[in-house]
Amino acid sequence: MYLDQGVDWTAAARADFYSRDQGSRLITLSWMQALKQRNGQPFLADGLSRYGYLPNPANTANLPVGFHASGPQDFQVVGMTCSACHTRQIEADGKVYRVDGGPAFVDFYALLGDLDKAVGDVIASDSSFAPFAAAVLRSTTPDAADVADLRRQVEGWYLRFHTLIVRALPRTGWGVGRLDAVGMIFNRISGLDIGPPPDFMIPGNMKTADAPVRYPFLWNSPRQDKTQWPGFAKNGNDILGLARNVGEVLGVFATFEPKRQGAIINFLDNNSTNFDGLNQLENLVKRIGPPKWPWTIDAALAARGKAIFERDSAEAGCSGCHGIEDGEQRFPFVKTWRTPVQNVGTDTREYDILAWKANTGVLKGAYIPFATAPLKENDEILNILATSVIGSIAEHLLAGGAPSTNARVAAAPDPGSSDTPESLGLVRLPPTLQDLLTAFDTVSTSEAIKKARRQGAERASHAQLPPWGSYEARVLQGIWAAAPYLHNGSVPTLAELLKPSGQRRSQFSVGRKYDIENVGLATTQEPLSDTLSVTDCSNINSGNSRCGHEYGTSLSDQDKKALLEYLKTL
Template identity: 60%
Template sequence: MRPLILVFVLLNFSFVTSSLADESGPVFVDQGSAWDASSRTDFYTRDQGSRLIPFAWLKALKQADGAPFLSDSLARYGYLPGPEDSIGLPVGFHATGPTGAKVVGMTCSACHTRQIKVGERQYRIDGGPALVDFQAFLGDLDKAMARATSDDAAFQTFAASVLQTAKPDSDKVAALRSDVDAWYVRYHTIVDRSLPNPGWGLGRLDAVGMIFNRVTGLGIGPEPSFLIPENIHRADAPVRYPFLWNAPKQDKTQWPGFADNGSDILGLARNVGEVMGVFGDYQPTRKGLIIDFLNNNSANFDGLQKLEDLAKKIGPPKWPWSVDIALAAKGKAIFERSTADGGCQECHGEKAGKVRFPFQQTWATPIQNVGTDTREYDILGWTAKSGVLKGAYIPFATKPLKETDLAFNILSTSVIGTIGEHVVSFATSSSHRTFGKAIEPGAAPSASESVDATRLPSVLQDLPGAFRFPDAAATLETRHRLNMEAESPTPPKGAYESRVLQGIWAAAPYLHNGSVASLAELLKPASQRQQRFAIGPDYDTNNIGIASNQAQTGNVRETTGCDDLNSGNSRCGHEFGTSLPDTDKKALLEYLKTL
């Protein structure tokens, strides 16, 4: 064979085998030069402080058919194989701790990694809203442990697997049973009392409701269980996972926009609350009038800061398919029109927002009511017993908690107290310095300790803004019962954040509650939008969103119309651009691919 022909054959063989190798895994969509493989691996596995279940227990549990619970690395719930797949854990799940005593927890990538399918190819979008069924996972884990503890024989089998011996010592079995029972009474209580029927479905959960339930129901009750079961409400206001790119730049966050955002300390507040919601340990103690928020608190501050730094590196995903440049240019002109003329720029364009400490410029995040589902606001009006935190307050940052208070206020005190105590301890090189205080019943904090953020250390002065309760979220009855003071006017019930639309093509389904399958559907009047649609990873590049035909059957989203706006599933609202001619809609959709 001639040398030139041989070189050609070898090069062609190399190209073919490389292509075949690429076919075995997902295409990682271009998300900027700062987002590389090492950053991705770190994002998938970084410990943030979640402590769900001991790894040995999880490995020993069985599915209903007898297969190991981890047999498919949780792919049946939509979770994706990742760097720790060799030990059975998918993207966003990690095992932390010494060998033989590792604990499984979740990190933000479990809920913020998207994979879609076009033709025969899979495309991975890091920071995108995951298409996972978190409720099914939580419920099945509860059932698996119920089976393992249903009788002595079942537990003996479970114990043999955990203790890695066919005939475990009876004392060790008894000790294990005590530990399992203590864990299970807490886990079953929150699962049984929180999960709604029908469930959240793929790509959604009631995040705020579950955080409220976790903090008020599992963390602040009397020892040894720390439970206050009556604080746990049915979490029936599902929302879709938001995308993470540009999230640190917003001046507001959380769908109702109740949280100031845009600085490291505000990012930490956002993420500490999230850790508490995914089963981070949180059991504050009280000695007299002193509150210790860091007692048995697993928030990993170093991990949380690194994850926030990683989120800053995740760029908006670039559309990986062809674009009609001329048509997109026409769409850009439509996008930049006024809202009255069907444009998007006023609400979704990149505009300067607040300046956060230290001199960080944010993007404006308008909070507006555009007629969409209002259920999320019912969650914000939940009340709960304050337990061990009765009377607790953070000097200069929060007001004393009443015996029964808003769950929102209990979470605010918990998060701000946790961060403040950590920062003060770190700044003073002290391993233990309490930050929170409490008052005697009927008393009030001294004038020198009233809410006045300017008296906090500079690094903490933005922190009280991490929780600004929307006035519209509490009914008059609730406000009267809690003796809440009148506050400045805030957006009405049903007002949600409007984000810059970079990478919006990768965030279907749409609206805050995931009730609209595609951007093409969103440009239709609510009365013409799909009442029900299959949901899954198959992607429609023409309509930009969830494809109407899904290879994975059984996942269907049922929505309601404008006559049931508080269902949690209403497809109503956001009728901007719905009266545009079809040619203009097509052009606008083409432009949205380029953002």
């Protein structure tokens, strides 16, 4: 049953959202079709439902919702799109409900690990490669040269993918519905994309991605003035939305191989980012409304809960952080929703990821002229990401949507060089793109730029991030459909979140079964489920701490029940 998510969210929009190409290039389709599961069955036999992905009957290759195959027939490549991680189903009273834009109940960790093993098994020997080659080449007796060429391609893919899996994945899985997205994006860009040819890797840049967070819900996300759980990405208009989405697609295996051409960096050389697709997806996300509660609501009780929600006190005070209020002004005349970023005592592990540094490889010295300072040889990965995203978008837009040698926006001058941005033919970003320079809270602040210029383009100090362990507080429309809660998904229900953190469950099952009364995950989650163990406030940097957000915990039982009833109406 499809939930009511507004008149703009139509069946056609949904179908587009489920399969729109954003530029992700994970693995060749024919290879994936020829791979085997650990039990010997074809890898795609169940359409990846064993990992929690949802069936998409419209896909002729048996790929689930959020996966697509792009390219000419017989040469198609499998990629992922937004809906893979942002579509969920919940089950209650024997009925199944679809929540578009909701946090997916999927195990991306298991998918990555199993795909790595499947390809590793294929290339382990000539005898294991032979049936794979026969299937891919569609011949029982393929030409030896074709087999050898295919093997070189598969081994080249596996070298990069396996290096990422071995170095980035923690020993313990993230769990269903969770992913260290920032860590994996950082590892993808710094570890696989900016090194020297032929493999473009800098393996030493990769670190263990052990700060899992839950997938956020997408409805209303284009309206926020900040995104990412720590709030480090500015947001609220189309150009900032594009920056958010380019960073995302680079993390889910878009091809990105920036090239140095003398003193110039070319960000669009072999860059698979589908800018048109990303723009269409952002327009689709704008149409997704918050899901309406499909069950009965006690109107009188909800009215009492609304008064508690809007109460101006530390006892509840929900609306102070989670109400709809005007945020920052964006170009041209866009008013955002305020997204407060503050520390409420929750898990701090993601801030360890934000502090990562890496060798900048081919991007050493890269900068956005008249805007940011050059990347140092060893720099913060957040700065590497910002430069990669801003550079790619600026080149694309200044070139009219196609690569052009006349639209370079970043340079890497030699030490002691007298070159200037003007002498290198670099382009100053026009006023319509100025918001792009603020997309990430890095060195693009005006004072940092001035300081960098005074020091001869030397890197300025890192911009001011919020206090360690601060995360965004979103408007709570549709929050009833987004369990589990807190940024790291460490609390199973809203009722549990209203308990003091020491009384919250230390272990619970994650799955689609829904608890209508407690608003969140049901206690029993058979058959498809995952058990998550969480820590208390004594280990707040575990990545799995249930600590913090004590608001509303001192309310009476009757007031808590009323507040929950009101949250169902949002």
